[in-house]
Amino acid sequence: MKVLVFAEQREGEFRKAALEACGAGRRLAEGGELVGVVIGRGASAAAPKLAAYGPDRILTVEHPQLELYSTEGYTTALEAAIKQEQPDAVLIAGTATGRDLGPRLGARLGVPVLADVINLSWNEGKLAAVRPIYAGKLHLSVRSQAQPGVATTRPKAFPAGAPDPGRQAQISPLEVELAPDAIRARVTQMHSEAEGTIELTEADIVVSGGRGLKSHENFKLLEELARTLGAAVGASRAAVDSGWRTHGDQVGQTGKVVSPTLYIACGISGAIQHLAGMTSSKVIVAINKDPEAPIFKIADYGIVGDVFEVVPALTEAIKAMK
Amino acid sequence: MNILVCVKHVPDTEAAVKIAADGKSIQTQDVNFVLNPYDEYAVEEALRLREARGGEVTLLSAGPEEAKKSLRTGLAMGADKAVHLVCAHRHDTLTLARALAAAAGQIPFDLILCGKQAVDDDEAQLGVMLAEALSLPSVSAIVKLEVLDGKAVARREVESGLEVVETSLPAVFTAQKGLNDPRYPSLKGIMMAKQKKIEEIACAQSDSQVEILDLAYPKSRSGGKIVGQGAAAVPELVRLLHEEAKVL
Ligand SMILES: Cc1cc2nc3c(=O)[nH]c(=O)nc-3n(C[C@H](O)[C@H](O)[C@H](O)COP(=O)(O)OP(=O)(O)OC[C@H]3O[C@@H](n4cnc5c(N)ncnc54)[C@H](O)[C@@H]3O)c2cc1C
Ligand SMILES: Nc1ncnc2c1ncn2[C@@H]1O[C@H](COP(=O)(O)O)[C@@H](O)[C@H]1O
Numbered sequence: 001m002k003v004l005v006f007a008e009q010r011e012g013e014f015r016k017a018a019l020e021a022c023g024a025g026r027r028l029a030e031g032g033e034l035v036g037v038v039i040g041r042g043a044s045a046a047a048p049k050l051a052a053y054g055p056d057r058i059l060t061v062e063h064p065q066l067e068l069y070s071t072e073g074y075t076t077a078l079e080a081a082i083k084q085e086q087p088d089a090v091l092i093a094g095t096a097t098g099r100d101l102g103p104r105l106g107a108r109l110g111v112p113v114l115a116d117v118i119n120l121s122w123n124e125g126k127l128a129a130v131r132p133i134y135a136g137k138l139h140l141s142v143r144s145q146a147q148p149g150v151a152t153t154r155p156k157a158f159p160a161g162a163p164d165p166g167r168q169a170q171i172s173p174l175e176v177e178l179a180p181d182a183i184r185a186r187v188t189q190m191h192s193e194a195e196g197t198i199e200l201t202e203a204d205i206v207v208s209g210g211r212g213l214k215s216h217e218n219f220k221l222l223e224e225l226a227r228t229l230g231a232a233v234g235a236s237r238a239a240v241d242s243g244w245r246t247h248g249d250q251v252g253q254t255g256k257v258v259s260p261t262l263y264i265a266c267g268i269s270g271a272i273q274h275l276a277g278m279t280s281s282k283v284i285v286a287i288n289k290d291p292e293a294p295i296f297k298i299a300d301y302g303i304v305g306d307v308f309e310v311v312p313a314l315t316e317a318i319k320a321m322k
Numbered sequence: 323m324n325i326l327v328c329v330k331h332v333p334d335t336e337a338a339v340k341i342a343a344d345g346k347s348i349q350t351q352d353v354n355f356v357l358n359p360y361d362e363y364a365v366e367e368a369l370r371l372r373e374a375r376g377g378e379v380t381l382l383s384a385g386p387e388e389a390k391k392s393l394r395t396g397l398a399m400g401a402d403k404a405v406h407l408v409c410a411h412r413h414d415t416l417t418l419a420r421a422l423a424a425a426a427g428q429i430p431f432d433l434i435l436c437g438k439q440a441v442d443d444d445e446a447q448l449g450v451m452l453a454e455a456l457s458l459p460s461v462s463a464i465v466k467l468e469v470l471d472g473k474a475v476a477r478r479e480v481e482s483g484l485e486v487v488e489t490s491l492p493a494v495f496t497a498q499k500g501l502n503d504p505r506y507p508s509l510k511g512i513m514m515a516k517q518k519k520i521e522e523i524a525c526a527q528s529d530s531q532v533e534i535l536d537l538a539y540p541k542s543r544s545g546g547k548i549v550g551q552g553a554a555a556v557p558e559l560v561r562l563l564h565e566e567a568k569v570l
Contacts, residue, residue: 010482015481069485071450071459071460071461071462072459075454095480095481096463096478096479096480096481097480099446099447099462099463100450100462100463102447103415103446103447103448103449103450103451103454104450104451104453104454104460106416106447106451107416107419107450107451107453107454107455108454110416111416111531112414112415112416112417112531112532113415113416113447114532115415115444115445115446115447116444116445116446123535128535131444132444132540133442133443133444134333134337134339134348134441134442134444135335135441135444136540137338137339137539137540138339138341138348138537138538138539138540139537139538139539139540140534140536140537141534141535141536141537141538142532142533142534142535143532143533143535144531144532144533145531145532145533146531184459184489184490184493185459185460185461185487185488185489185490185493186487186488186489187485187486187487188475188486188487188488189485189486190482190483190484190485190486191483191484191485191486192482192483193482193483199481199482201481202481205569229570246500247465247479247498247499247500248479250499253335253441254359254360254441254499255499261569262563262567262569262570272335272336273335273336276335279543282569283563283567283569284543284546285559285563291548296545296548297545298543298545299545299546300543300546300547300567301546301547301549301559301562301563301567302546302547302548302549303548303549303550303551303552303555303556303559304548304550304551304552305551305552305553305555306552309552309553310552310553310555310556312553313553313556314556314559314560317556317557317560318560318570321560321564321570
């Protein structure tokens with residue numbers, strides 16, 4: 001089988017989720033061919049780094065109109081790659097960019113997109129996938145009837161696989177034509193987060209706080225714990241709606257879905273909408289003063305206690321361990 | 323400025339969804355259906371734009387007869403008109419986007435708003451697919467929207483921060499949480515919504531390009547252990563995370 005993967009990069013760095021999509025693509029291609037597509041500023045400089053993650057060939061697309069991501073520009077570039085390669089499947093990592101690009105590409109090609117999948121396989125020669133629906137309350141298995149089968153992959157659902165520095169890939173540029181007015185919606189500015197912040201959906205450890213934290217200032221306790229652990233800080237909707245954290249930090253049904261190795265919920269009751277965003281974490285720890293809090297029903301380890309005592313003690317214990 | 327808002331009637335986020343006897347859909351009896359939460363942000367943004375710039379807000383929903391309930395909710399919030407694309411059968415999202423695009427062709431609009439995601443199928447795809455079907459630009463998952471003459475500036479959240487995106491109009495935007503605080507329908511709004519006529523359009527029958535193979539409950543997490551009380555339990559927790567769970 002021939003699989004094409006859009007390998008998202010920004011300023012020459014590949015997104016973790018894109019490397020995971022490459023890993024998924026490598027397995028899906030079986031003995032067949034895996035083709036990576038790298039688009040945008042820095043694409044050809046970044047391409048050699050991708051080789052270690054499995055593609056047999058890498059196409060790079062650079063164009064003055066494609067310096068930054070745009071839905072229309074990247075769709076046209078990826079469409080050109082697909083027309084040239086005629087793959088059986090196309091995979092796109094389900095990042096903010098991927099979830100924007102996937103549906104536009106599918107509609108352009110006239111094929112459906114299996115969105116936010118956590119498992120991929122072939123079923124009678126067609127692309128099949130499992131996708132969580134109803135905020136993860138159910139798992140739906142679907143099969144695309146169309147060629148190529150297109151899917152966006154959920155971050156952290158697929159292992160990236162260890163890089164193999166010995167792997168070689170053939171790298172070649174792909175020319176695309178874009179009319180000067182082809183891109184109607186353009187990024188004009190980027191407001192980047194502070195250097196060193198770990199992206200929630202990519203973090204291996206997430207420390208989240210809820211209404212139990214009681215104020216914006218008290219989140220410093222969680223930030224301190226997060227720094228010690230190399231973790232990202234998340235929040236419940238109650239904490240976000242109280243103005244203590246920004247919307248981008250919200251974990252849950254109307255926030256981000258995270259699947260870290262370790263999730264530490266502090267002063268969070270465990271409402272069904274919060275659980276929707278974190279139950280696929282490998283290990284869950286809950287710290288809550290109410291022994292009846294529903295979060296304890298799904299947590300692997302719980303401490304019944306006051307976050308203002310337990311969290312600083314935990315930070316100290318981990319510092320001491322290191 | 324005329325604004326078209328696509329809305330979906332979905333199970334309440336609290337609902338305990340159960341698999342139906344056919345093994346491929348959910349039981350709908352005893353499930354409370356509501357206007358999709360993300361679509362509330364879309365309706366609210368449309369109402370604010372109308373309040374600032376005049377024009378009309380038209381709601382569009384595809385679905386079975388019950389979908390009219392969510393159209394009524396949107397009307398009660400203050401939308402002017404509602405169109406129901408009556409279809410009982412299941413579509414894949416691209417086919418649905420094309421059906422909605424055809425319906426949108428009969429409604430005058432300068433801008434379309436959708437929710438970022440429907441909380442039942444969780445696809446987060448329809449708005450962008452609709453834009454492509456209508457050959458329009460789109461900005462997805464927006465947290466801010468400013469409409470200027472003939473163009474709009476939107477902000478969208480990405481992993482590394484915020485993108486400011488400028489687009490020509492008409493365009494399609496999908497609403498992310500944070501865009502606004504949706505209003506509750508007023509009593510007067512609810513009364514008025516009851517009297518408004520919902521226009522019906524028949525939906526062409528078409529086959530889904532996505533076949534459902536199976537629907538299953540995910541492996542449930544079993545509650546673990548309470549390690550102890552207060553700060554005194556911390557050493558034991560750290561030991562368990564290190565030695566048993568091997569995550570530290
Ligand atoms: C449509 C919809 C979508 C939603 N989406 C989301 C979502 O995406 N994410 C989300 O999180 N929620 C979401 N919610 C809200 C959800 O229903 C809950 O209201 C919310 O998760 C509660 O947040 P919380 O646990 O922080 O607050 P609470 O439920 O108030 O819980 C606070 C907890 O802190 C504990 N506590 C208090 N003080 C201390 C202390 N000193 N030490 C230790 N523990 C303490 C209490 O015992 C309590 O258990 C959504 C709701 C709706 C209707
Ligand atoms: N049946 C429908 N009728 C009208 N709008 C819909 C329908 N389904 C989805 N939408 C819109 O598309 C958005 C995203 O839905 P989805 O791609 O299914 O997650 C929703 O928030 C709605 O605004």
